[in-house]
Amino acid sequence: MAVKYQKSAGLTDNALTYCPGCTHGIVHKLVGECLVELGLLPDTIGIASVGCSVFSYDFFNCDMQQAPHGRACAVATGIKRVLPDNIIFTYQGDGDLASIGIAETIHAANRGENITVIFVNNAIYGMTGGQMAPTSLIGQKTTTSPFGRVLQQHGSPIKVSEMFATIDGVAYLERVTVTTPKHIRNAKKAIKKAFQYQQEKRGFTMVEILSTCPVNWGIKPVDSLKWLEEHMIPVFPLKLFKDTGEFHE
Amino acid sequence: MNRITFLTGYYGSGKTEIAINLAIIKRANVVVDLDVINPYFRSREQVALLKSHQVEVLSNQLKDGMYADLPFIGGEVYRPFLDESITAIYDLGGNDLGAKLLQQFGDYCVNTPVDLFLVVNPFRMETSSVEQVIKLITKIEATGQIEITGLINNTNLLKETTVENLIEGDTFLRQASKETNKAIVYTIIEKSLLPIDYTFAGEVIPFTRYFQTSWN
């Protein structure tokens, strides 16, 4: 029987634990596929963060470390500096990266650490049960903003990619999503490029991926894709923020 | 009680205990733990007990997930909707927050009749007046987009519950039922207090406390 489709060798045999309709699974698959296609699995060390993806060390088929909340980029820096020829990536959510770990992330970017950050932004805290994230939208109701996010009280959703685009150490930075096959193809291209740039030792690379959280948003899976497109993309436009271009020896 | 029954209510109203008791008494096949709010006292902790009564517990596919502080639900939670031979009790998390999960089943409920019962303990401060109960019903229905089809009277003060308390609770629930036009389906009474010479609204469910620990 001909094999039409197979799970990427970049992922382990462990069943993904994410909720139905959550797009973490798609992002995992894309990262795994890129690592396989670039032949990087034997060289790669991934950093799982704290959040719904805390168990991602069970899913990526490479060496993994699990970092304290927000510290993934510091852990990645530690590893990359002693193993400069290995491929190091972090897999972080919006709470981990944009709230508690914003300092570690900014400074890793600013030092031009030659690592790749996969930043999954779903505008909510999934792991702890639907609290407000730094990227929650104005008016968005969460368990800690029961009356909706209020600008004067909570500030506006932090635009991570826009902010990081100003940092010199960043070699590649793009915001993508995975709501349609077309978007998924673009996301894969972006992730692949980020890893390629790391191979070429060009500096800090990050891909921000807008994602869904049907359970904590309280929206059906299919509707949540629509909600992302209608509500998140206007605030977080899909865009190539930085690309240092073709590589020249 | 429909083939598929969801239990909702205020935090600590006794949903999980009732889910387990009902599953055993009503011979349900499956208890689905949808409590993503509270990491303690979840029905998934009673897997062994329920298994001995031929009741299966569904929650998530997480390895060691029983204690994970992760609100994951697995694809399996839809199984009772797809397999008509299954009788299932869904244990939701507390309040409208817990009822948020109901959204995920909206499409399935169109073709499958379901019950959504609200568990009320009038001795919980937040549901001690009929107005509060009405407010909770409105919030849960708005969040879950499913109508509450009945009330469960879970009047209790744990071990200190007296027969007087139960009668007081019955009066309260009857009033709430009248004002909301929702029937009282069950009255939960701890086994040790039974029999009681009084007619409670709905079916009396003799209740066993499974989460009893040495310190309460």
Added chain:
Amino acid sequence: MNDAVNIRIAGFGGQGVMMAGQILAYAATSEDLNGLWSPSYGPETRGGTANCAVIVSKKPINSPVFLKSHHLLAFNYPSLIKFMDRVKQGGFILYNNSLVSETVLVEGVEVIGVPINDIALELGSIQVINMVMLGAYLEKSKIFEDSTIHKVLAYVLGERKAHMVELNVKAIEAGRDFIRKQGLIHA
């Protein structure tokens, strides 16, 4: 040398107090003795009073701090006042009488004024007052040979400041000279 010698060196920050102390500790190390230098550091090292403690000993050094020293090198008046009562009987004090006009008497302790600022200015550099004081101390205490000190100076100043060695040696010699002449006067 049998017993440990405790030396306190004190003055304003910027007078080279710390370096004078370090040279003594380096000298001890290079003569295979035990040397210990400990600073009183912090904000006072920048313009305030600064002091350091030096211990030179054949035996392993116990307490790195001491209440009373055998010798006190006071580069200014506040330092002299602060530490003159904390010199052991039979010890001596060298103080900078370019900056201190009073006559100082401490019972059981020899007190010698050395005009280190004037001597240094005669040499053409106020920067070397610490070396003048060091020279006076070396002459008075006979604690180290010149050859040891010269070796240490070359090491401490390093290649970058190698050209300073000559001036520093000259300053040390001028300090020694002052004490030698003092001795003649006493005689």
Added chain:
Amino acid sequence: MPKVLMKGNEAIGLAAVLGGCDAFYGYPITPQNEIPEYLSKYMIEHNKVFVQAESEVAAINMVYGAAGAGKRVMTSSSSPGIALKQEGISYITGAELPCLIVSVMRGGPGLGGIQPSQADYYQATRGGGNGDYHVIVFAPETIQETIDIIKESFDIADYYRNPVMVLVDGLLGQMMESVDLNKPIKKRFLPPKDWATNGMKNHSGRNVVSSLNIDPQKLENHNLKLQAKYQNVIKNETRFECINMEKAEYVIVAYGTMSRIVRSALEVLKEKGINVGLIRPISLWPFPKEAFKQIPSNIKGILCTEMSLGQMLDDVLIANNGKHPVGFFGRTGGMIPEVEEVVRAIERFQETVVK
């Protein structure tokens, strides 16, 4: 020249290099700045890793990463900075990674002051991180001993897969002493780091570094395994020195700079005809309880002395187990006690007895 004169902090940096340090990650704080300053030059010149992190929190997590990758890694800091590192220290112990942490104590609490202190005894031996863990803590009293212990620390850390902390006070960091850098250290058989996350091409299977253990039974088992390891550490790594115990009327307990002051006090007391012994813990965790077995049964009392206000005292009281009267003398906030103060504390021992 067999000996050289070195500043404590520089000696710490150089000794770490001699111990095989591959990478340093740190953040400036007085009074330990000479350590990163020294290493920033040395490590880069020798093709090793030096990173000034954006915070102590980041630094300890860089240590976590690089230690997980199988390298010999260190960080250094001072009191408030060590407080910030506690999160990472807990993770490192949980994931069973080796590393060296140097703590140069200053006065606290809060921002406190920059003068020498021993007020972080609790911080080092009890720690502020979460969980049932221990860090192996050594407290040398001279720069020579600091060098010798640091040179050995990476071996000890690797052997037990646990952080080693070397705890000194600001005075030891700032002062200079004559030292011999070439003293030999104990040789240990070290198992290969086949658990390191350095890429699957370097080992068979997938290596994972994590302290997450969601199942309570598995987590308890992991903790019991750690405890068994700590029992080995207690058995093998407890270090102390006992001086003048045989005919002692009193016994003083002191570590680090304080023990040197006490040594001088013992001489003064001897001249006064009072015979006093000294127990000097070199390892603070494990605390050398067995040293207390050497105390003569007829002594008049034990005096615990610290540059803090009764932290090691807890361990002394536990080790003494009610056998002898225990007195306490301490200065804090950066005040270094004079020898004479210790002498006086012994002369008026009754007034110091802890009720």
